[in-house]
Amino acid sequence: MSAPSTSPRLGLLLLGGIGLCSLAFVAVVRLSMAYEKVLFVNGLDSEVTVSAGGKRFTLDANGHRLRRLPVGPLEVDVRNATGPLAHETVFVTDEGGLFIYNLLGAAPLYSTTVRYSRTQDSNGAPDSQPLSLGGKVFQRVGQFDYVLTDPPERMSVRSESGRSITRTHLGRFPGGWTTTFGMLMDSRQTAEANQLAEALWRALPETRSAEEAAFVSRLSLARKEGLLASVAVSRAWRDAHRDDLTAHRLWASEMRRAERNDEVRAYYVAELEREPGAVVMAIMLSRYEPAGEGTKRLEALMRDHPGEPLPRKALALRYVRQQRWADALPLLEAMEQQDSDYALVLDMHAETLVALGRREEAARKVSERLLKAGAKDDTVNPDDVLLYAKLVGGSSQKGKKNAVMRQLITWASKKPADAVVSEWVAASLGEPVVSPESSNAPSDNVLAAATRVLMALAEEPKVAARDCADIEFSVFRRMGTDATLLLAAESERLGDSALAARILDVSAVEMGFGELQDVVHGKLPLESLPTLDWGERAALSLVVARRLDAEGVDSKAAYARVKREALLPGPVTAALEHWARPKPSSAVAGDTEP
Template sequence: MSAPSTSPRHGRLLLGGIGICALAVVGVTWTGRAQEKVLFVNALDTPVTVTAGSERFSLGANDHLVRPMPIGPMDVDVRGGEATLAHETVFVTDEGGLFVYNLLGAAPLFITTVRYERNDAPASESEPSSLVVAGTSFLRAGHIDYVLTDPPRSIQMRKEDGRYTTRFHLGQAPGGWAASYGWLMSNHQTAKAARFTEELARVLPETPGARNAALISRMVLSREEGLLASLAATRARRDAQPDDADAQRAWMYDMRRAGRNDEVRAYYQAEVERHPGSLVMAVMLARVEPEPAGTARLEALVRAHPGELLPRRALAVRYARQQRWADALPLLDAMEQGDPDYARYQDTHAEVLVALGRRAEAARRLSERLLQASPETEPPDLDDVQLYAKLVGHASLEGKENAAMRQLVASAQNDRPEGMVVRWLSASLGLPPEVDSPLGTKDDPLETAVRLMLALAEEPGFAARASTQLDFFGFHRLGPEAGLLLAAEFERLGDAALAARTLDLSGVELGYGELQDVLRGTLPVESLTTTLDWGERAALHLVLARQLDAQGRDSKAAYARVKKEILLPGAVSIALQKWDRPKPSNAVAGDSVP
């Protein structure tokens, strides 16, 4: 019997053989996994054509498809008609499992761990764990047992599974991109929400609500990251998208918050001189020019470019803010017939009709327009329903004459507690809520707005206590008129910190320094017609009237002016009716704190 060889040559041959075998095994494994499954999901309401690597295929609206794709970098180009919706390079790794390409991150996708138990297993109270993956365009989901299909309620378990086993489910919630946006915002993933909604609004500007969602998420993000970070982001967007009016306005808004209005005016003056043919730059300059130069510029632009929408929109709003109702109406009527962005201006249109004594017509036209939209695809926005309630002056659902209100409320109700929308509408109008109307959850934006409006109807001190813990979403459902009214009143009472915070959350185009100047009497409210509408100016005039009361001066004319400015019920009309007028004292403004 021979002993094992220990010669170096034999060892090298043995190691070489092992290495060759190993390479062969690896080669077989690599060849077998040269492709991985990629799920392509389109949650948009438009069909698209996808080019992924060398593959080209179509995806219908709200459709999905699984394709095997080569491991390695993958160029993805997505087009909707002639428009490019996405173009990026992602990397399919050799880790195995399922990869997901979620167009624009719009699909509300989630991964759930489903737990199955044998009949003889002790009962478990644990809930399935879920991971929201919305807002991300490409990710490795890993091993998934059920792809966009409901997992079965029970399965056949093998003995080796033990008493418990788990499966993984990739699901998609209803609601499309709006559900993804809601998830991200409620989970404080504001940067991701801002990024994907801004991209959605850029590539599909006709998507209902996308532009507003992008604006809100960007405003919330700016408050989370601070003004300097927000300025840097909006300036970069301004430079990257010079022809996007919303990008320009976002930067202007941040600059106004920073008290740098003169720099804005100088910038757009230089841009108009550098690009005399740019309508966007000319309209932006008109927004910050002193009057009457700004209005004259807009009128000249409309005459020179009668078919362009941007100057027409700007001039219609300018006329309305100047209370030139008869001049504003023809422009708004034309916008109603052919402007795809008319929904953003229908509140101005309604207010102009009210000012001209045509309130019933305004209510009828608004309800007809809202009810013509399909509730499944374009449900009325809450702000639209609130506008209708203000036009008719109530939130009642009873009687044949309130059929339109019932339909609008039902369309806007969604998954909210029954009666929550009516409760919010009633509070917005200063009406007492129904005794048996349900309360929403404490952190629900509608319920938060209801609580603050009810507090506002009591007195400023109640509103101050109710608003200290409010965030942007609560103020968003209050509206800028209420936010500016409270900010100005808090400033009058001397709580500068609460005033500045409230003003910032309100989203009103007014810097805190400007608010201080208004109350000091060094900045006339009339000089703010380019940025504040009638309700916001009425809020400032009401606080100025209250300041006269506190100083023991004659305020009769000031209150008469406020009453004349009020077109529709809201925060100012509630405060005018409910708040006790300040009594004169020897104290100066700022002595008391709400």
């Protein structure tokens, strides 16, 4: 038998073969690593077609698909049945994890961590507040154990894993782009919200809600620039929607803040002369006429247009603001049966029932509507929860009798920005908030910021004034117009006109600074401002009563008026209970209040 060959040439060939195999293996590995997972998500209510990385596929309405696509520049083209929606180039890096392409940034995505413990009571409990991922078109988000599927409620934990384990979850809040838009606005990301809304409106020009969202966010940005900018934006919206009452009211509100009421009245007088039968113009003019004349105009308008919702709603609102509760009630009941936007006047209907001594009926009506809506959508508006809390007289969730409140708070707390909704409701009612989580909430959490100011306002106005020195429109919106007007008016009474002017300038209160000054200092009667609701009237009446206290004038009648106007618990009733009444400048320290 011959000995094995030890030829150097053969050895080199063997080494070369091994090297080639190694290179081929590395190439295969690198080729497999040159692709990353990209999750495409559609947050719209219509089907779209996506072309990306040489692949073409369909995304169902509010659907999603996972694709492996090559690392590097990625051209994405999205179309619906009517034409192109988006075309952009994004870059997929080789960092691993999951990349998300969220069409127009519309889908309300979030990430969170779920903790599974060996203790049964805490098994499957969220380990952190959800982090919103909506509003961004393309982003890398890392690894997830559960992607757009609910994690299990329970999971066994082995002893070698320690006392607990965690799993990551990519989820999606209920609702579509409107949820994303609302969350961006509530977290004070107004520019990002506007970018989303404008993109949606360009892509879906026939979608009125997208157009409205674009305007709302545009107006919020304009308010930061000053009155000239906000008046210009609102005027453009009015001109584009001449038959829309809300568009006219927004423009008129901005003009009122600019102390230009005479121009508004002249505009609607001229419009009615040009088109005598214009319902919207007549309703708007009635808001700038003396109370009696305006009411007669609305009553005539309703006779001329029986069954039309706009005149009926305007007249019901006028009757409520004149405390003509019995006249308002049948109009509100008709709206409940016939008008699709009845939800917008639910609070007015409830207030009317309370004024007529039917508070329990009002609470029952509101709870039934909210429970029905919550069971359908698994969420409710925090403002509606606050209305219910006012009607039942508190925010307690304890015990069987407060089961409705407990359920409503749960539904209203679904979004991360609404995690402190229970504290916000309590603070809005002037109730003490024990160990508030709002103090630890992110600085951009609007509800938490409003809660902090409301808590301070219930104690003493000067403390609240410090807290609201630099807050924005979205926070004042969550505080409510009664609290906002109370703080502005009391600041003016105390001599801080700059703060009072800023509050009116930033907030949504329909009142000019000159009007506020005249009311606070007794130069203008409240009756001359028919557009104020009863919460706003009560706030101004309280500050007027406090001015009388400071002047040493009998204020009993003024305080009695406040109590009549404050139909439901809130910032005004809290101030009545907790604020120390001013003493006249000639009072001696230690004197008791009259």
